[in-house]
Amino acid sequence: MITLEEFAGAIRESREIVVFTGAGISTESGIPDFRSPGGIWSRYRPVTFQEYVSSEESRIEAWKRRLETRETDKNAKPNAGHYFIQSLNEKGKLIGLITQNVDGLHSESGLPDEKIVELHGSNRRVLCLKCAKSYDPDKVVERLVGRFASPKCDDCGGILKSATISFGQAMPERAMRQAQEWTEQARVFIVMGSSLQVQPAASFPVVARRNGALLAIINREPTPIDDYASFVHQGAIGEFCRRFNALIADG
Numbered sequence: 001m002i003t004l005e006e007f008a009g010a011i012r013e014s015r016e017i018v019v020f021t022g023a024g025i026s027t028e029s030g031i032p033d034f035r036s037p038g039g040i041w042s043r044y045r046p047v048t049f050q051e052y053v054s055s056e057e058s059r060i061e062a063w064k065r066r067l068e069t070r071e072t073d074k075n076a077k078p079n080a081g082h083y084f085i086q087s088l089n090e091k092g093k094l095i096g097l098i099t100q101n102v103d104g105l106h107s108e109s110g111l112p113d114e115k116i117v118e119l120h121g122s123n124r125r126v127l128c129l130k131c132a133k134s135y136d137p138d139k140v141v142e143r144l145v146g147r148f149a150s151p152k153c154d155d156c157g158g159i160l161k162s163a164t165i166s167f168g169q170a171m172p173e174r175a176m177r178q179a180q181e182w183t184e185q186a187r188v189f190i191v192m193g194s195s196l197q198v199q200p201a202a203s204f205p206v207v208a209r210r211n212g213a214l215l216a217i218i219n220r221e222p223t224p225i226d227d228y229a230s231f232v233h234q235g236a237i238g239e240f241c242r243r244f245n246a247l248i249a250d251g
């Protein structure tokens, strides 16, 4: 393991950094993660892709959830963790950001789209599963009042679904390919706020380390690959980034 100062030194010197984020980077923006106490899994069961396409009841369940979390999602703003990554990019140090998050906060922090891979899609778009027409989620959700039916495409009548990747749904090919390329190019690979329990996403840090990259993990809880990492900080991301920014300021 290297020290905090050594990690800061590596960040100051490197222009080949890849950051990989999970739900934990957005908890300080008010969006609950999946596996922490009070997280999403403690309140809701996941609706699989197969259930969604085959059952109106499951679709309604998914949209009711969306209605319940609508205000939280709308009010969430990027935090120190998101801005830390955006500043790495401003300094010309970031190859790219790979995220498992669907909340769009990296984009809102000012990170350009071409530097972002959303492995699990985005809840800032709704798509028709039949003709791929794209909808503004607000416009779709507005129609869900009273005892509603699940929303359908205005053009073809197909099922509408948030542009996120559900359990049982294939990973997006282009995003996976881009994430793999960046991972192979990384000299420094930083994981922030992921339990690293979801595959295939969690395999990226392992590949980066195997290729000789410095692997840093910043997460409140231990992860299954902490022993494999070059630097581990167990604690809150926001507090860590605020402190770390001062250490890398002259980089």
Ligand code: NAD
Residues within 6 Å of the ligand: 021, 022, 023, 024, 025, 026, 027, 028, 031, 032, 033, 034, 035, 036, 039, 040, 100, 101, 102, 103, 104, 120, 193, 194, 195, 196, 197, 198, 218, 219, 220, 221, 235, 236, 237, 238
């Ligand atoms: P996870 O819930 O499995 O793990 C989150 C990790 O972050 C936990 O280990 C937790 O200890 C840590 N954490 C929470 N708050 C933290 C903080 N402030 N500072 C440091 N660490 C913190 O989430 P995951 O690994 O991203 O994987 C689960 C799935 O969750 C992903 O597929 C993702 O699509 C989905 N998800 C996304 C969002 C979002 O977009 N914000 C929210 C919930 C779930």
